[in-house]
Amino acid sequence: MTEEQLEKNFQNRIDAEQKIEPREWMPEKYRKHLIRQISQHAHSEVIGMQPEGNWITRAPSMRAKMVLMAKVQDEAGHGLYLYSACETLGINRDELVEQLHTGKAKYASIFNYPTLTWADMGAVGWLVDGAAIVNQVSLQRTSYGPYARGMVKICKEESFHQRQGYEIMAQMAKGTDAQKKMAQDALDRFWWPSLMMFGPHDSDSPNSGNAIKWKIKRESNDVLRQRFIDKTIEQAELIGLTVPDPDLKWNEERQSYDWGEIDWDEFYEVINGNGLANRQRVAQHKKAHDQGAWVREAAKAYADKQKNKEV
Ligand code: BYC
Numbered sequence: 001m002t003e004e005q006l007e008k009n010f011q012n013r014i015d016a017e018q019k020i021e022p023r024e025w026m027p028e029k030y031r032k033h034l035i036r037q038i039s040q041h042a043h044s045e046v047i048g049m050q051p052e053g054n055w056i057t058r059a060p061s062m063r064a065k066m067v068l069m070a071k072v073q074d075e076a077g078h079g080l081y082l083y084s085a086c087e088t089l090g091i092n093r094d095e096l097v098e099q100l101h102t103g104k105a106k107y108a109s110i111f112n113y114p115t116l117t118w119a120d121m122g123a124v125g126w127l128v129d130g131a132a133i134v135n136q137v138s139l140q141r142t143s144y145g146p147y148a149r150g151m152v153k154i155c156k157e158e159s160f161h162q163r164q165g166y167e168i169m170a171q172m173a174k175g176t177d178a179q180k181k182m183a184q185d186a187l188d189r190f191w192w193p194s195l196m197m198f199g200p201h202d203s204d205s206p207n208s209g210n211a212i213k214w215k216i217k218r219e220s221n222d223v224l225r226q227r228f229i230d231k232t233i234e235q236a237e238l239i240g241l242t243v244p245d246p247d248l249k250w251n252e253e254r255q256s257y258d259w260g261e262i263d264w265d266e267f268y269e270v271i272n273g274n275g276l277a278n279r280q281r282v283a284q285h286k287k288a289h290d291q292g293a294w295v296r297e298a299a300k301a302y303a304d305k306q307k308n309k310e311v
Contacts, residue, residue: 006027007027009025010025010026010027010030011213014143014213014214014215017215019143019144019145020143020144020145021145021146022088022089022146029210030210030214030216031090033207033210033211033214033216034086034144034147034216035086035089035091036105036207037207037211037216038082038085038089038147039082039083039086039091039096039099039100039105040105040106040107041082042078042082042083042086042096043079043096043100043105043106044107044108044111045075045076045078045079045082046075046076046079046107046285047100047107047108047111047281047285048075048107048108048110048111048128049072049075049076050111050281050284050285051111051113051114051115051120051124051277052068052071052072052115052121052124054115055068055115055118055120056068056069059121060118064168068121068164071125071160071161074157074160074161077157078154078157081150081153081154082147082150082154083096084146084150085144085146085147085150088146097289100282100285101282101285101286101289103273103282106271107281108197109193109196109197109270109271109275110128110131110190110193110194110196110197111277111281112270112275112276112277112278112281113189113190113193113275113276113277114276114277116189117182117185117186118168118172118182119168119169119172119179119182119183119185119186120186120189120190121165121168122165122166122167122168122169122172122183122186123165123169123183123187123189123190124165124190125161125162125163125164125165125166125168126162126165126166126168126169126232126235127165127187127190127194127232128165128190128194128197129158129161129162130165130166130194130228130231130232131194131195131197131198131228132158132197133155133158133159133162134224134227134228134231135197135198135224136151136154136155137155138217138218138219138224139151139217139218140152140155141215141218142215142216142217143214143215143216144216166235166239169183169186169187169239169241170239173239173240173241174239174240180240183239183241184241184242187236187242187243187244188244191243191244191245192244192262192263192266194228195225195228195229195262196262196266196267196270198221198224198225198228199221200221200264200267201221201222202220202221205220205221208220208221226256226257229256229257229259230256230257233248233257245259245260246260247259247260247261248260
């Protein structure tokens with residue numbers, strides 16, 4: 001078959017909702033697109049452990065500490081599923097980590113904001129995991145088999161994370177004046193960066209055309225962002241917190257909220273490496289990676305030894 005016929009068959013399979021599996025033929029551009037998106041997703045899970053890990057030693061109770069530790073461990077697990085899914089596309093873990101360290105691969109912008117108070121653990125769980133679920137539920141139907149299957153397991157855990165965060169916010173919102181203020185301050189700082197997690201508007205999103213054609217993305221950045229806003233406003237109202245957007249208004253005709261504009265200059269500054277915590281996050285990852293070199297070497301030496309025994 002010619003390249004053209006192969007591509008036609010491939011698109012027909014996508015249109016018929018068939019999953020593409022690792023050893024099957026796929027256009028090179030599809031493979032590269034997936035490596036970019038899945039690896040950035042994996043890096044986000046792993047870098048996302050830092051702002052939360054920052055609070056494990058200062059959690060206000062043993063229960064809160066255990067729950068937060070479990071959540072942070074889940075994020076490491078998500079990173080592992082996603083790196084494994086990515087490796088089925090013919091790239092290895094070392095190359096992926098190298099791309100993160102050199103800045104070639106991005107990770108979610110949200111993790112370049114510092115977590116200043118315990119209420120930020122509530123805001124991250126409620127808003128950041130909340131936004132992640134809205135995106136990832138739709139990715140359960142993505143066209144690449146290993147990515148879609150990984151998403152199913154990840155979504156189950158993310159919904160527990162979202163509730164963990166909302167519980168912290170709800171408790172603080174009905175606590176002392178100082179606690180309520182802390183919760184509102186966390187919402188004020190994390191609201192707009194959470195909306196940025198969905199990426200640029202559809203009209204400014206260079207990757208969306210192919211992503212939708214190949215059913216890698218099942219819904220657009222703007223559609224998912226609006227769904228998150230509509231869900232979350234009601235949750236904020238229920239616990240007496242106010243979303244920091246003076247333009248927020250229910251639109252009866254659309255049965256949806258109208259809202260203000262994101263500061264896109266801030267978004268591009270952050271994704272291009274100039275956010276408040278970009279340098280710190282990557283430096284911390286490099287340090288942990290270097291400190292873990294002996295573990296990788298020992299594991300490899302053990303695997304080599306086992307292989308030699310078999311021969
Ligand atoms: N942050 O053409 P576009 C989590 C980049 S974490 C940084 O619309 P695309 C969690 C984009 O990469 C959730 N960069 O791109 C973990 C592109 O640059 P490149 C992570 C962003 O790919 C721990 C450029 O902007 N979830 O779950 O079609 C604790 C143009 O954008 C961002 C995922 O990764 C951003 N927010 O759409 C708690 C989900 N937005 O690559 C929670 C999977 C855009 O061309 N990923 N960029 O250099 C996706 O769904 C899509 O990749 C995105 C972007 C919607 C993020």
